Amino acid sequence: MDRRKRTTEEEMKKTKQNSYNGESEIFASCSFSSLGLHPTLCDQLRERMGFEVPTIVQAEAIPVILAGRHVLVNAATGTGKTIAYLAPVINHLHKYDPRIERSAGTFALVLVPTRELCMQVYEILQKLLHRFHWIVPGYVMGGENRSKEKARLRKGISILVATPGRLLDHLKNTSSFLHTNLRWIIFDEADRILELGFGKEIEEILDLLGSRTNGPTCREDAVIKTSEFQRQNLLLSATLNEKVNHLAQISLENPVTIGLDGKKMQPKPSLEHFGSVEFDADDDSEKLGKIISPSNGDYKLPAQLVQRYVKVPCGSRLVVLLSILKHLFEREASQKIVVFFSTCDAVDFHYSLFSAFLWPANLHPETEDRQMFLRFKTFQLHGNMKHEDRRTTFQTFKKEKSALLLSTDVAARGLDFPKVRCIIQYDSPGEASEYVHRVGRTARLGERGDSLLFLQPVEMDYLQDLEKHGVSLIEYSLLKVLDSFPLSGQKHHIKKFISLEMHPWLLYLQKALESFIFAEPKMKKLAKDAFCSWVRAYTAHRGELKRIFQVKKLHLGHVAKSFALKDQPSLVGKSLQMQTKKRKRDQKQQGLSKRKKLARKT
Numbered sequence: 001m002d003r004r005k006r007t008t009e010e011e012m013k014k015t016k017q018n019s020y021n022g023e024s025e026i027f028a029s030c031s032f033s034s035l036g037l038h039p040t041l042c043d044q045l046r047e048r049m050g051f052e053v054p055t056i057v058q059a060e061a062i063p064v065i066l067a068g069r070h071v072l073v074n075a076a077t078g079t080g081k082t083i084a085y086l087a088p089v090i091n092h093l094h095k096y097d098p099r100i101e102r103s104a105g106t107f108a109l110v111l112v113p114t115r116e117l118c119m120q121v122y123e124i125l126q127k128l129l130h131r132f133h134w135i136v137p138g139y140v141m142g143g144e145n146r147s148k149e150k151a152r153l154r155k156g157i158s159i160l161v162a163t164p165g166r167l168l169d170h171l172k173n174t175s176s177f178l179h180t181n182l183r184w185i186i187f188d189e190a191d192r193i194l195e196l197g198f199g200k201e202i203e204e205i206l207d208l209l210g211s212r213t214n215g216p217t218c219r220e221d222a223v224i225k226t227s228e229f230q231r232q233n234l235l236l237s238a239t240l241n242e243k244v245n246h247l248a249q250i251s252l253e254n255p256v257t258i259g260l261d262g263k264k265m266q267p268k269p270s271l272e273h274f275g276s277v278e279f280d281a282d283d284d285s286e287k288l289g290k291i292i293s294p295s296n297g298d299y300k301l302p303a304q305l306v307q308r309y310v311k312v313p314c315g316s317r318l319v320v321l322l323s324i325l326k327h328l329f330e331r332e333a334s335q336k337i338v339v340f341f342s343t344c345d346a347v348d349f350h351y352s353l354f355s356a357f358l359w360p361a362n363l364h365p366e367t368e369d370r371q372m373f374l375r376f377k378t379f380q381l382h383g384n385m386k387h388e389d390r391r392t393t394f395q396t397f398k399k400e401k402s403a404l405l406l407s408t409d410v411a412a413r414g415l416d417f418p419k420v421r422c423i424i425q426y427d428s429p430g431e432a433s434e435y436v437h438r439v440g441r442t443a444r445l446g447e448r449g450d451s452l453l454f455l456q457p458v459e460m461d462y463l464q465d466l467e468k469h470g471v472s473l474i475e476y477s478l479l480k481v482l483d484s485f486p487l488s489g490q491k492h493h494i495k496k497f498i499s500l501e502m503h504p505w506l507l508y509l510q511k512a513l514e515s516f517i518f519a520e521p522k523m524k525k526l527a528k529d530a531f532c533s534w535v536r537a538y539t540a541h542r543g544e545l546k547r548i549f550q551v552k553k554l555h556l557g558h559v560a561k562s563f564a565l566k567d568q569p570s571l572v573g574k575s576l577q578m579q580t581k582k583r584k585r586d587q588k589q590q591g592l593s594k595r596k597k598l599a600r601k602t
């Protein structure tokens, strides 16, 4: 064994120790070059990206990927998974002799769940490839101009980043898209791709690319092995679930698992999988057991993240949110905060409100010009926005030093907004995995970060659900914050026996908000729409969570208050009732057919 190899192995051992001692170690005690990366790429990482040493997940994954193995990576949010897969792929590609050419088509494919993540990975690629101009990065994604994409594909894209729907579209309809040299397929945020319902597309993509292994649902006729290279597939996410287990089965061959140590083996094969074809559980039980399922295990969260919850009665939610935001931005002028909502309408409403709401006139009668209540830059991001607006928001918020982003879960996964200091989950996230990804937008790469989860008194059991995944939260001291707001120039102190809803500051602010909304027909319409879709989203919680988030436990009048509406919109009540009835009817029917199917199987 030569000296260099021995040193690398020793360093790797050290790295492994670091990662398993339970400390919040982020960086490995080795260099990029010791992992086997070419000096030019190491220079690029250092000079262009500012990365001196690899993170632990990079130190573990890069040598294994360089060795050509299929890999499943499960590491906490913000630990550098993107470089962990891009660096070895580039390392391989730049060594091809003769050099690869555009006309040789696509060698590596990175599949991501959202457009924003697609852009983000593409931008990182551009930086990494600065000195390797013959390796061409590119992207295809929903919302973009198809013909322009076709033209780019015709010219040739060596490393292609794509969202699944648009990729499948090109695979079927763009004859000039050359992928016979494809060597790598990478699933970034694999579980989210599947959760978004792209399971069928992924199966089709794997079939069309001839990259499906002989996993449980392999259709021999669909597999056309076109690549002269050995295929290498990689799957990465901070959270994994049973669907990923299945994807791993059909796309990875004898994979190396990174970051799954201590996770439980899947006890039984599951009938559920992400596609349309159900596979025979008995035949595949052995295979399924090989891939580890962490679905019952703990999620990995950045150790330095301070996680809090705040218990707020439904009717006071909006005023509490406004108060906390004001408090946070006034306490620290340079702040970056992301607030998560459950629907696009809720984001629209809050964005318009925050951008227009002025201090009530009677509070500062001495000042002639009424001032904005919240005085910081606010952005919104959700799936119903125009593609260009989404792109601009994403890019601008990234660069801002101090700003607020109101978003749906479109920003929950993978997005790397530098220096986000706090995550507020105003609407609860649902699955614990979603909680983990949302809070993962802060406390990245060892930096400080806070998170705050809003819960109503009837939703407090959600904390236990999080506990099951090893996530525990401490309570936020709300009263201190509320007491700090001046009312008619005076500081006030709430008496202990008064409930939170009766806090003078909250009452005052609520009244001011309601008058503001009442006087603005446009705002009122936004508030009503947001109310309707919020209730609809609330009824959509699935599985165990339906027990916690029950719409019938809510007072809809109080929900209306949380949108600053004086009254509950009357028509909504009726349509909601109809919807709930319809949903129950559908569920009954679905349950029946599922049971029938199962009965036929056994």
Ligand SMILES: Nc1ncnc2c1ncn2[C@@H]1O[C@H](COP(=O)(O)OP(=O)(O)OP(=O)(O)O)[C@@H](O)[C@H]1O
Pocket (backbone or CB within 6 Å): 050, 051, 052, 053, 054, 055, 058, 075, 076, 077, 078, 079, 080, 081, 082, 083, 237, 238, 413, 414, 415, 416, 440, 441, 444, 445
């Ligand atoms: N070796 C390194 N040294 C310093 N910074 C790094 C290094 N590797 C990655 N980073 C930076 O760390 C941040 C997080 O990286 P990345 O987005 O790849 O994390 P992730 O693990 O994919 O997170 P998520 O699970 O949220 O998608 C990015 O800003 C990236 O530029």
